[in-house]
Amino acid sequence: MNLTLKIWRQKNADAKGGMETYKVENISPDSSFLEMLDILNDQLINEGKEPVAFDHDCREGICGMCSLQINGQPHGPGRGITTCQLHMRKFRDGDTIYIEPFRAKAFPVIKDLVVDRTSFDRIQHAGGYISVNTSGNTQDANAIPIEKHNADKAFDAATCIGCGACVAACKNASAMLFTSAKVSQFALLPQGRVEATERVLNMVKQMDLEGFGNCSNTGACELECPKGISLENIARMNREYLKASVK
Ligand code: SF4
Numbered sequence: 001m002n003l004t005l006k007i008w009r010q011k012n013a014d015a016k017g018g019m020e021t022y023k024v025e026n027i028s029p030d031s032s033f034l035e036m037l038d039i040l041n042d043q044l045i046n047e048g049k050e051p052v053a054f055d056h057d058c059r060e061g062i063c064g065m066c067s068l069q070i071n072g073q074p075h076g077p078g079r080g081i082t083t084c085q086l087h088m089r090k091f092r093d094g095d096t097i098y099i100e101p102f103r104a105k106a107f108p109v110i111k112d113l114v115v116d117r118t119s120f121d122r123i124q125h126a127g128g129y130i131s132v133n134t135s136g137n138t139q140d141a142n143a144i145p146i147e148k149h150n151a152d153k154a155f156d157a158a159t160c161i162g163c164g165a166c167v168a169a170c171k172n173a174s175a176m177l178f179t180s181a182k183v184s185q186f187a188l189l190p191q192g193r194v195e196a197t198e199r200v201l202n203m204v205k206q207m208d209l210e211g212f213g214n215c216s217n218t219g220a221c222e223l224e225c226p227k228g229i230s231l232e233n234i235a236r237m238n239r240e241y242l243k244a245s246v247k
């Protein structure tokens, strides 16, 4: 496949960025999107030019590092996949592909396609944990019976990989789907009830402090989420928040 790539280039956080055009040739439809970018970068390095900076780690849909807005869609075309799981067969020979970083005030661009998502880490630090007594009297987690329905829902919420596609998809750059997944995974389990009140209040407060917008109620986040995190988590977080606020 021969392709034209329009890629966002930005030297650093303070520089003014812009789209640059590149050509890549003889790309196999079986290569992944990131392999295609590797080929472009080899080409740029051989020409003595600066390679395109982009985030990646596991390249198997687990770590949540890859984060590209491809033709205006977070993680590109296809449902339930991350950028690293996207293959070039989703495109056609001769296509022009637009590649940009995830856009949100709370995700400032560091360089080219790399954004700073430490705002997500700070939301996690605000309450995404449980306290366990490890003094030697630790109770076996399996000794606490948990209703299967709740265990399944908690597990589903815990599959959030913190990629930020929900934020990039939302016209308000809202982090409600991410934060609600992190709140839900504990709210549904007895181990998470101990700190439930402070957790939801602190995590929502941090989410607002970071500059994320409010839920737009459009459901774009759920549609673009590679892990299928459901909007019902946002409803659960709102209920948790209301309960905590009147306590
Ligand atoms: S909710 Fe989905 S889109 Fe948002 S950070 Fe988690 S995995 Fe990514």
Ligand code: FES
Pocket (backbone or CB within 6 Å): 055, 056, 057, 058, 059, 060, 061, 062, 063, 064, 065, 066, 082, 083, 084, 085
């Ligand atoms: S590189 Fe880890 S999810 Fe894409």
